[in-house]
Amino acid sequence: MSCGKPLKVLMIHGYRQNATTSREKSGAFRKLTKRHLEPVFVSAPLVVPPRADGSTPTDADERGWWFSSADQSFAASQKSELCAGFEESLVVLREVAEREGPFDGVLGFSQGAALVGLLCALQQRQELEWSFRFAILVAGFRSGSAPHQKLYEERIELPTLHVYGDNDQVIPREMSEDLVQLYSNATVLRHAGGHHIPASGKEKPVYLQFLESMRPAAS
Numbered sequence: 001m002s003c004g005k006p007l008k009v010l011m012i013h014g015y016r017q018n019a020t021t022s023r024e025k026s027g028a029f030r031k032l033t034k035r036h037l038e039p040v041f042v043s044a045p046l047v048v049p050p051r052a053d054g055s056t057p058t059d060a061d062e063r064g065w066w067f068s069s070a071d072q073s074f075a076a077s078q079k080s081e082l083c084a085g086f087e088e089s090l091v092v093l094r095e096v097a098e099r100e101g102p103f104d105g106v107l108g109f110s111q112g113a114a115l116v117g118l119l120c121a122l123q124q125r126q127e128l129e130w131s132f133r134f135a136i137l138v139a140g141f142r143s144g145s146a147p148h149q150k151l152y153e154e155r156i157e158l159p160t161l162h163v164y165g166d167n168d169q170v171i172p173r174e175m176s177e178d179l180v181q182l183y184s185n186a187t188v189l190r191h192a193g194g195h196h197i198p199a200s201g202k203e204k205p206v207y208l209q210f211l212e213s214m215r216p217a218a219s
Contacts, residue, residue, distance in 0.1 A: 006036055007105060007215065010106045011106075012065075012109070012116055013042075013063070013109060013112050014109040017062070017109075029198075036211040040100050046089070048063060048064045049071075065111055066086040072084070076114070077144065077175075079144045081147075083148055089115070102132075104133055107137075108138065110138070113137040116135050116137050119135070120135055120156045120158050134158065134210075135159075139176060139195055141176060141179055142178060156183045158183075161187045162188050162189070164177070165190075165192065165193040166191070167194045170195040
C-alpha cells in the first residue's frame with residue numbers, strides 16, 4: 001500500500017498523439033496507479049501533417065517530438081540524418097519542468113519512450129537543465145537519427161521500468177529489448193498484448209512495486 005503523496009510523473013505521448021489523447025488512452029493505467037502516481041501531460045510542439053491517404057480526421061491535433069524525414073514524417077525503423085524539431089521539443093519539456101516540476105519521474109510511450117531514453121542519456125551527461133529520478137519506457141526503441149547516436153554510447157545508470165508487448169505490431173518487441181540493453185538498473189515488464197500501456201491485474205504488482213521503490217527514503 002502506498003504511503004505518502006503520489007509520485008509526480010511527466011507523461012510524454014507517442015507519435016500522432018497529444019496531451020489530451022494521451023490522457024484518454026492511459027485511463028486504465030491512471031486508474032491502476034492513482035494512489036501512487038500523479039500524471040502531468042504535455043503536448044509535443046510539432047504538428048504532424050495529415051496522412052496522404054486522407055485518413056486523418058479534420059479535427060485531429062496530431063503531434064510529434066521530432067521528424068526523421070524532410071517531409072515532416074517519422075518512422076521508428078528509419079535510419080536518418082535528421083531529427084528535425086528535436087531541440088524545440090527539449091525547450092518545451094524544460095519549460096514544463098520549470099513551470100510544473102519538479103518531477104519524480106518521466107513516462108514515455110512509443111516515440112515518447114524513445115525521447116525518454118534520450119532524456120536519460122542527456123541527464124547522465126549533465127546536459128539536461130532539469131532532472132528526474134526514474135523513467136518508465138513503454139514500447140520504447142532506439143532512435144535511428146544520426147544526431148542521437150552519441151547518446152547511446154554509454155550505459156544508463158538511472159532506474160528504469162521497460163514495458164513492451166509480444167504482439168506489438170508498431171514497435172516490435174526486439175526493438176524494445178535492444179533499448180533495454182543500454183540500462184544497468186532496468187526492470188522489465190513484458191506482456192502478451194500489443195501497442196498500448198497495459199493495465200490489467202497482471203501488470204499492477206510490477207507497476208506498484210517499481211513506483212514504491214522509487215519513493216525517497218524517509219529522513
